[in-house]
Amino acid sequence: MRYASRRTISLARSLTPVIITLPGILRILTPTLTRKMASKTRTYNDAIDALNSLQTPFAVIEARRKAGVRPDAVSVKEMRTYLTRIGYSSHDLDRLNIVHVAGTKGKGSTCAFVDSILSRYQKARGVPRRIGLFTSPHLIAVRERIRINSRPISEELFARYFFEVWDRLESSVGKEGPDASANADADAALIAPAGSKPIYARYLTLMSYHVFLSEGVDAAVYETGIGGEYDATNIVERPVATGISSLGIDHVYVLGDTVDKIAWHKAGIMKTGSPAFTIEQVPSAAQVLKDRAKEKKVELKVLDIDSRLQGVNVRPDANFQRKNASLAIALAETTIAKLDPSFSLDPQGPLPNEFVDGLEQVVWRGRCEVKEERDVVWHVDGAHTVDSLKMAARWFVDECKKPGPKVLIFNQQGRQEAVDFLEGLCNTVKNADPNGIGFRHVIFCTNVTYAETGYKRDFVNHQYNPKDIENLTTQRAFAEKWSVIDPSANVMAVLSIEEAINKVRSLADIGLKEDEKVQALITGSLHLVGGALGILEGADAL
Numbered sequence: 001m002r003y004a005s006r007r008t009i010s011l012a013r014s015l016t017p018v019i020i021t022l023p024g025i026l027r028i029l030t031p032t033l034t035r036k037m038a039s040k041t042r043t044y045n046d047a048i049d050a051l052n053s054l055q056t057p058f059a060v061i062e063a064r065r066k067a068g069v070r071p072d073a074v075s076v077k078e079m080r081t082y083l084t085r086i087g088y089s090s091h092d093l094d095r096l097n098i099v100h101v102a103g104t105k106g107k108g109s110t111c112a113f114v115d116s117i118l119s120r121y122q123k124a125r126g127v128p129r130r131i132g133l134f135t136s137p138h139l140i141a142v143r144e145r146i147r148i149n150s151r152p153i154s155e156e157l158f159a160r161y162f163f164e165v166w167d168r169l170e171s172s173v174g175k176e177g178p179d180a181s182a183n184a185d186a187d188a189a190l191i192a193p194a195g196s197k198p199i200y201a202r203y204l205t206l207m208s209y210h211v212f213l214s215e216g217v218d219a220a221v222y223e224t225g226i227g228g229e230y231d232a233t234n235i236v237e238r239p240v241a242t243g244i245s246s247l248g249i250d251h252v253y254v255l256g257d258t259v260d261k262i263a264w265h266k267a268g269i270m271k272t273g274s275p276a277f278t279i280e281q282v283p284s285a286a287q288v289l290k291d292r293a294k295e296k297k298v299e300l301k302v303l304d305i306d307s308r309l310q311g312v313n314v315r316p317d318a319n320f321q322r323k324n325a326s327l328a329i330a331l332a333e334t335t336i337a338k339l340d341p342s343f344s345l346d347p348q349g350p351l352p353n354e355f356v357d358g359l360e361q362v363v364w365r366g367r368c369e370v371k372e373e374r375d376v377v378w379h380v381d382g383a384h385t386v387d388s389l390k391m392a393a394r395w396f397v398d399e400c401k402k403p404g405p406k407v408l409i410f411n412q413q414g415r416q417e418a419v420d421f422l423e424g425l426c427n428t429v430k431n432a433d434p435n436g437i438g439f440r441h442v443i444f445c446t447n448v449t450y451a452e453t454g455y456k457r458d459f460v461n462h463q464y465n466p467k468d469i470e471n472l473t474t475q476r477a478f479a480e481k482w483s484v485i486d487p488s489a490n491v492m493a494v495l496s497i498e499e500a501i502n503k504v505r506s507l508a509d510i511g512l513k514e515d516e517k518v519q520a521l522i523t524g525s526l527h528l529v530g531g532a533l534g535i536l537e538g539a540d541a542l
């Protein structure tokens with residue numbers, strides 16, 4: 001086994017007021033930040049720096065974890081308070097005609113399908129007028145999370161709306177709207193002190209409402225962040241429809257350690273008066289969804305794979321994706337029927353062209369992507385749970401028809417349980433090979449993008465232990481585990497995504513046969529995948 005040597009790297013970019021040093025503690029030079037933000041020309045980079053200052057520091061996360069603090073109903077009250085402070089009531093959200101999607105896996109893909117179908121319909125019929133899409137996490141740049149008509153909002157627009165929200169929150173004095181009682185004011189002040197701001201993901205959620213309402217969006221697709229019941233997106237009271245994609249185990253610390261506990265949270269997005277859809281689930285999860293629907297008097301439809309998908313080229317050609325697509329069809333159909341009363345879908349007949357095109361031409365980057373170079377075929381997928389990693393491995397095996405050594409680049413930072421992701425990944429690939437050969441080389445890297453210059457600003461993350469990254473603690477644990485699971489593999493740990501990619505490219509120089517290409521899989525985290533795509537494409541992949 002070979003490890004990269006331990007060394008100190010400076011991750012500072014010259015213009016940024018955020019300086020990170022390894023080893024050591026992350027420092028934010030707030031005077032620069034404050035001065036910049038006070039000036040008139042507040043840029044996208046200023047916005048991202050200010051946003052990064054809203055991340056919960058690693059030490060606080062640790063302390064909460066130890067004390068067993070979990071999100072609860074107060075989180076939703078807090079979001080409502082902030083919404084009022086930036087000038088909206090939850091009734092205003094009705095104008096957005098929100099499609100709300102929760103699930104352990106497939107949320108983003110389902111949302112992207114819905115968005116893509118609505119876009120095709122818009123082009124053909126002019127309805128909806130403007131489509132909003134809110135997803136998480138981001139792959140290449142933060143502004144990807146807020147899209148209008150399928151395009152990430154521009155840096156200028158992002159900066160403008162970001163600071164409008166910022167300023168409104170800073171100047172809030174605890175008056176919670178004209179109708180608020182003294183008690184309500186006092187409550188709100190306790191939940192969210194005047195002048196305070198929500199944390200990172202919640203801030204972006206809040207900002208998305210401001211963006212979409214200001215920009216005249218009349219259909220908005222929302223992916224939940226974590227869970228559903230207490231998620232920041234759950235302040236919507238009258239969504240057009242809700243959808244729950246595949247349920248499984250993830251975010252155990254926040255949501256609980258069994259699939260039925262997790263299902264309880266996800267079911268929290270269902271709303272009385274709004275149609276709800278899901279797909280086939282494991283029995284315990286299905287039961288919880290059914291019970292919660294009954295309790296909320298919601299009619300929950302459990303969808304089979306839509307028979308009208310036959311002949312539709314859904315990629316990847318896998319059952320999980322057809323489930324996502326089936327859910328998306330129902331959600332898009334319900335939305336369009338509300339906005340265009342002349343629309344109706346024949347459940348037996350073929351799908352309208354707009355639906356077929358929307359499903360076939362969807363762009364959802366970093367999921368099951370293939371990029372071919374002269375000597376290396378890169379297979380890139382952001383899976384990061386046990387189940388989705390097995391899917392990713394199966395997809396990889398199916399794609400790897402051409403000969404050549406298989407190589408893995410893997411990262412998952414900050415989650416100890418991730419060491420359990422490896423076995424399924426290893427065995428799926430091994431078992432698919434007639435000679436039982438798995439990955440020849442396995443490279444574990446940190447989530448640092450570049451060897452020399454460190455993190456791209458959009459990826460600065462205060463939530464990880466900097467010591468762990470410096471010492472490659474996680475990567476060494478992964479490497480040790482892999483050496484036990486597959487002693488024949490050449491396993492290594494390196495300090496950055498860039499080094500990992502260069503390592504794979506250098507493998508091509510040492511002994512590929514004539515018709516061979518290195519078959520590389522990059523997976524384990526969207527952060528890794530986003531950084532890798534940026535490097536492979538040599539520029540912002542956006």
Ligand SMILES: Nc1ncnc2c1ncn2[C@@H]1O[C@H](COP(=O)(O)OP(=O)(O)OP(=O)(O)O)[C@@H](O)[C@H]1O
Nearest residue numbers: 104105106107108109136137246320367382383388
């Ligand atoms: N229905 C599904 N069941 C299992 N795995 C899935 C499913 N849909 C997608 N995946 C896998 O999970 C990866 C992430 O998909 P997607 O972005 O749609 O999920 P998500 O729910 O938005 O996840 P995240 O937790 O990253 O927000 C995909 O690349 C694919 O490998």
Ligand SMILES: [Mg+2]
Nearest residue numbers: 104225250251
């Ligand atoms: Mg997730």
Ligand SMILES: [Mg+2]
Nearest residue numbers: 107108136137
């Ligand atoms: Mg997602």
